[in-house]
Amino acid sequence: MKEEAYGAVEIPDKFYFKIGEVSDIAGVAPYVLRFWETEFKQIKPKRTDAGQRLYRKQDVALVLRIKHLLYHRKFTIEGARQHLKKKPGPIPEPVPVVNVPDIAEIREELIRIRELIDGHRR
Template sequence: MLEPSHNDELPVIPGKRYFTIGEVSELCAVKPHVLRYWEQEFPQLKPVKRRGNRRYYQHQDVILIRQIRSLLYDQGYTIGGARQRMTGEEETTEQASNSTEYKALLREVITELEDVLKVLAA
């Protein structure tokens, strides 16, 4: 996964289980209203909601928010581009696997065609 490029500017994430929206706001240098907006835009971001719709973020949520922040603020992605990049990470592994299988199949076909050429040339 991606790490923020300004990692030294952001505070270390404490070893707590849950974080309030205010704590996450400070940990990620993003205002609370931005976090609420990102929840609508990035389906992976789902904080636990308790009494009175209070949000509680887990450690992986904070890391995810830092990745989103890095894509948007440091790398210049749009919301749509960042969303694609975040969901595309899972797809690239599958695409790489398909690409490897495709290349192996092509090598096999090339070898067979070379064998056919040898037979025809003889």
């Protein structure tokens, strides 16, 4: 598994992260991430139809960068905002949004496949 590191924190190599996963990776509470979304417009997690946040790897890296500026370098929120404007960092390529079927859809499809297989055995 390929991983990117920010300081001592490694970001797993996957397309999307739920807010709980980002919270664990960054070591901040989910409410802090939701607050940072309002303060830093660069953090733009995708939303599922159910409204669940899906953070991309670049969002996670930005969260770690913001945490470093606020917690370690002791920037104010405004100071961190200004710093990010001056030094925005690399712009990663966009990740295509993939609609993931839910478990019920997968189960229904597997049942249809099993019925097809059973029908051919007779």
